[in-house]
Amino acid sequence: MPLALGIPTDDEFQVFVPMMFEAMGGRSEFVNAVWPDGHTKEGQEMSVQRFLFLKQIDPSTRWSKVTDTDTGEILGVAQWNVYEDAKPQEMIVDGPPGTWKNDDEKEFAQEIFKSFMEERWKFIRENDLPIIALNIMTVAPKHQYQGVGTLLQKWGTDLADKIGATCIVEATVEGRWLYEKGGFVVQRHHLLEVPQKFQGRQQQRIFFMTRPRRS
Numbered sequence: 001m002p003l004a005l006g007i008p009t010d011d012e013f014q015v016f017v018p019m020m021f022e023a024m025g026g027r028s029e030f031v032n033a034v035w036p037d038g039h040t041k042e043g044q045e046m047s048v049q050r051f052l053f054l055k056q057i058d059p060s061t062r063w064s065k066v067t068d069t070d071t072g073e074i075l076g077v078a079q080w081n082v083y084e085d086a087k088p089q090e091m092i093v094d095g096p097p098g099t100w101k102n103d104d105e106k107e108f109a110q111e112i113f114k115s116f117m118e119e120r121w122k123f124i125r126e127n128d129l130p131i132i133a134l135n136i137m138t139v140a141p142k143h144q145y146q147g148v149g150t151l152l153q154k155w156g157t158d159l160a161d162k163i164g165a166t167c168i169v170e171a172t173v174e175g176r177w178l179y180e181k182g183g184f185v186v187q188r189h190h191l192l193e194v195p196q197k198f199q200g201r202q203q204q205r206i207f208f209m210t211r212p213r214r215s
């Protein structure tokens with residue numbers, strides 16, 4: 001299968017966002033909370049609009065895609081934030097009205113987001129730029145284990161090596177193996193923490209990983 005790396009257009013978000021949720025398969029409580037209803041058309045459309053909005057307002061945002069050049073199909077996408085000159089503000093996730101079905105769901109999303117971001121914010125506070133953070137890495141289930149994730153990762157690590165950046169990622173159990181092959185090292189693994197009132201929900205383990213700068 002001939003693979004090519006590229007940059008997705010805004011129109012292509014409609015095409016690949018459903019694939020992203022299919023790849024995550026509802027297994028990440030963080031994704032389920034912060035990007036709700038990804039298994040429905042309405043939830044996917046809401047996420048498309050939020051991704052495009054964030055891309056527009058945050059100049060550090062970079063998306064990459066891998067396409068099968070025979071069919072034109074998008075097989076995988078990744079999203080990175082490249083911080084070269086300015087550190088990001090530590091902002092809690094938010095969304096337009098209707099993103100969450102009630103205040104409780106929004107509070108849960110914001111709490112799990114804070115726990116997810118804790119290590120990242122600390123790392124960015126304590127370390128020099130440039131830093132590249134990997135936020136999203138998804139490959140269509142029927143095209144996994146064929147090198148797509150490796151190619152998507154290479155886009156970011158090649159850029160990191162070019163500009164002398166450290167890379168960071170909060171990996172799922174599945175993503176961890178891919179990143180270790182790309183030179184990332186696990187710094188901490190932990191369960192995301194939420195207030196007592198949300199204790200009944202599915203727990204999620206993440207691996208905070210860093211890849212040292214090569215300069």
Ligand SMILES: CC(C)(COP(=O)(O)OP(=O)(O)OC[C@H]1O[C@@H](n2cnc3c(N)ncnc32)[C@H](O)[C@@H]1OP(=O)(O)O)[C@@H](O)C(=O)NCCC(=O)NCCS
Nearest residue numbers: 023138139144145146147148149150171172174175177178
């Ligand atoms: C994680 C993911 C992006 C990997 O993409 P992929 O295209 O299947 O990865 P590749 O084919 O490039 O495989 C990379 C290497 O990691 C290994 N690997 C991938 N997943 C693995 C797993 N669960 N266990 C052990 N090894 C694994 C592969 O064997 C491969 O090693 P090799 O090059 O020696 O053969 C993909 O499985 C996915 O989308 N998962 C669901 C979403 C997710 O969890 N994303 C990560 C968010 S942090």
